Amino acid sequence: MAPNPMKFVDGVARVKAERPALEFGTGVFEYAPAPEATDHVRLEPRYGLFVDGGFVAPKSERWFDTVNPATEEKLAEVADAGEADVDAAVKAARAAFRTWSKLAGAERGKYVYRIARLIQEKARELAIVETMDGGKPIKEARDVDVPLAAAHFFYHAGWADKLPWAFPGRSVAPLGVCGQIIPWNFPLLMAAWKLAPALAAGNTVVLKPAETTPLTAMKLAEILREAELPPGVVNIVTGAGETGAHLVNHPGVAKIAFTGSTEVGKLIQRALAGTEKRLTLELGGKAANIVFADAALDQAVEGIVNGIYFNQGHVCCAGSRLLVEESIEEDLLARLDWRIRQLRVGDPLDKNTDVGAINSRAQLEKIRELTRCGVEEGAHLHQPECALPARGFFFPPTYFTHVAQSHRIAREEIFGPVLAVMSFRTPDEAVEKANNLAYGLSAGVWTDKGAKIFAMTKRLRAGVVWANTFNKFDPTSPFGGYKESGFGREGGVHGLEAYVEVS
Numbered sequence: 001m002a003p004n005p006m007k008f009v010d011g012v013a014r015v016k017a018e019r020p021a022l023e024f025g026t027g028v029f030e031y032a033p034a035p036e037a038t039d040h041v042r043l044e045p046r047y048g049l050f051v052d053g054g055f056v057a058p059k060s061e062r063w064f065d066t067v068n069p070a071t072e073e074k075l076a077e078v079a080d081a082g083e084a085d086v087d088a089a090v091k092a093a094r095a096a097f098r099t100w101s102k103l104a105g106a107e108r109g110k111y112v113y114r115i116a117r118l119i120q121e122k123a124r125e126l127a128i129v130e131t132m133d134g135g136k137p138i139k140e141a142r143d144v145d146v147p148l149a150a151a152h153f154f155y156h157a158g159w160a161d162k163l164p165w166a167f168p169g170r171s172v173a174p175l176g177v178c179g180q181i182i183p184w185n186f187p188l189l190m191a192a193w194k195l196a197p198a199l200a201a202g203n204t205v206v207l208k209p210a211e212t213t214p215l216t217a218m219k220l221a222e223i224l225r226e227a228e229l230p231p232g233v234v235n236i237v238t239g240a241g242e243t244g245a246h247l248v249n250h251p252g253v254a255k256i257a258f259t260g261s262t263e264v265g266k267l268i269q270r271a272l273a274g275t276e277k278r279l280t281l282e283l284g285g286k287a288a289n290i291v292f293a294d295a296a297l298d299q300a301v302e303g304i305v306n307g308i309y310f311n312q313g314h315v316c317c318a319g320s321r322l323l324v325e326e327s328i329e330e331d332l333l334a335r336l337d338w339r340i341r342q343l344r345v346g347d348p349l350d351k352n353t354d355v356g357a358i359n360s361r362a363q364l365e366k367i368r369e370l371t372r373c374g375v376e377e378g379a380h381l382h383q384p385e386c387a388l389p390a391r392g393f394f395f396p397p398t399y400f401t402h403v404a405q406s407h408r409i410a411r412e413e414i415f416g417p418v419l420a421v422m423s424f425r426t427p428d429e430a431v432e433k434a435n436n437l438a439y440g441l442s443a444g445v446w447t448d449k450g451a452k453i454f455a456m457t458k459r460l461r462a463g464v465v466w467a468n469t470f471n472k473f474d475p476t477s478p479f480g481g482y483k484e485s486g487f488g489r490e491g492g493v494h495g496l497e498a499y500v501e502v503s
C-alpha cells in the first residue's frame with residue numbers, strides 16, 4: 001500500500017499562495033483561465049416586488065443590496081417586503097386563484113411548458129446570474145441547477161391534465177394560495193421545485209426567495225411575464241426572515257412549503273399549529289456516506305467528493321459524514337486526500353472551478369466556527385494548500401479524521417465544504433452510526449454487492465438513499481426527509497400530492 005500522504009495540520013486557515021496543480025508524471029499541468037463572459041447579462045439596478053403580474057415598489061419603502069459573494073460587489077438592490085406588501089401579494093394570488101383553479105388542466109399545462117422552454121432558452125443568462133448572486137461554480141449552475149429547473153417544469157406540465165390519473169378513483173382539487181419559502185443554496189432550482197407542482201395542480205403562489213440570492217427569482221418573474229402567465233398566479237416577495245414570517249402568518253394562505261434550516265422549520269411548525277394550513281418542511285441533514293471494503297474505491301472517492309464539495313457543501317442532503325469500513329480506511333483516505341488536492345477553488349465564473357464562493361459572510365463565519373470547534377474537540381484537520389482569492393468569501397475543501405460521534409462536526413449541519421470521516425467494522429455498526437442523529441434526509445451506500453445495498457437501504461432512516469452514486473436528482477423521484485429533516489415529499493406523484501386535496 002502506498003504511504004499515506006496526509007498531513008495533519010493544527011491551524012484552521014491553512015492557505016498558501018499557490019494554486020493546486022495537477023501532477024501528471026513528472027510534469028505539471030495547469031489550466032488556463034476560462035472565465036464565462038458576463039457582458040450579455042442584463043441586470044436592473046433595482047428590482048421591485050413581483051405582484052399581480054408586474055414589478056412594484058414596496059409599500060415598506062425599504063430596499064436591500066444583493067452582493068456577489070466572490071467579489072463582495074453589489075449586483076442590484078432588491079425590495080424588502082413588509083406586512084402590507086405580503087398582504088397585497090396574497091390578495092393578488094387569491095383573486096387569481098378564482099380563475100386559475102378553474103382553467104382546464106391542459107391549458108394550465110401549456111403555461112407550465114412555456115415556462116420550461118423559456119428557462120431553456122435563457123439557460124446561459126440564468127446560470128451566470130445564479131453564479132454571480134450565489135457563488136456556485138458556473139459549471140454546476142449551467143449543468144445542474146438550470147437544466148433541472150427546466151426539467152421540473154417540463155415534468156409537472158405533463159401532470160397538469162392528468163391529475164385524475166395520478167390519484168385514480170378519487171377527486172382532486174387545488175388547495176388555494178401556497179406560500180413558498182426557499183433557501184439560498186439552489187435558488188432557481190428550489191423555486192422550480194416549489195412552483196411547478198403548485199401551478200400544475202391549479203394553485204396560486206406567493207414565493208419568497210432567500211435574501212442573499214433573489215436575482216434568479218427576479219429573472220424568473222420576467223420569464224413568467226413573457227410566458228403570459230395570468231397576473232397574480234405567481235407573486236414574488238423578496239426580503240429576509242421577517243417577510244417569510246408575514247407569509248407564514250397570513251390568514252389568506254392555504255399551505256406553506258418551506259425549505260431551509262431545521263431551526264426555522266420548527267418556528268414555522270409552531271406558528272401553524274392549530275391552524276388549518278397545510279405544511280411541508282424540507283430541512284437540514286447530515287448524511288452518512290457509507291463505503292464498504294468491497295466498493296469500487298476510485299468511484300467511491302468521486303462520490304464522496306461530489307457528496308460534500310458539490311456547491312461548496314451548501315446542500316441539505318450533502319454526504320457530510322463519511323463512514324468507511326476500517327480495513328480500507330487508510331487506502332481510501334490516501335486516494336481521497338490526493339483527489340481533494342486536485343480540486344480547483346476560486347472564481348465561480350471560471351469554467352474550470354470546482355469549488356466556488358461561500359454564499360455569504362455569515363455562512364463563512366459559521367463554517368469557520370464549526371471547523372475551529374472540530375480542531376478544539378480533538379479531530380485532525382486536513383486541508384489542501386490552495387490559494388484563496390483575496391476578496392470574497394472562500395473556504396478550502398476540508399476533511400477531518402479522528403472524529404468522534406459526539407463531536408459537533410459529526411452532529412451539526414455545517415453547510416460548507418467540510419467532511420467528517422469515521423470508520424466502522426460491521427454493517428450493523430454502520431447503520432447504528434448513520435442513524436444516530438436527529439436528521440434523516442439522505443444517505444449513500446457504496447458496495448459491490450446488490451444484496452448489501454438492499455439490506456442497508458431498508459435499515460437507513462433517510463428519505464433518499466443513493467447506491468454507488470450521490471447527489472443525483474430527478475423530478476420524477478420524490479425527495480424529502482425523516483425526523484428533524486422534515487416531512488412531505490417534493491418530486492414525483494408524492495410531491496404532487498402535497499399540492500392537492502384528494503377526497
Ligand code: ADP
Binds near residue numbers: 182183208209211
Ligand atoms: P439558512 O440557515 O440556510 O439561511 P433559513 O432557514 O434561515 O436557512 O432560511 C431559509 C429561508 O427561510 C429564507 O428564505 C429565509 O429568509 C426564510 N426565513 C428565515 N427565518 C424565517 C422565519 N422566521 N419565518 C419564515 N421564513 C424565514
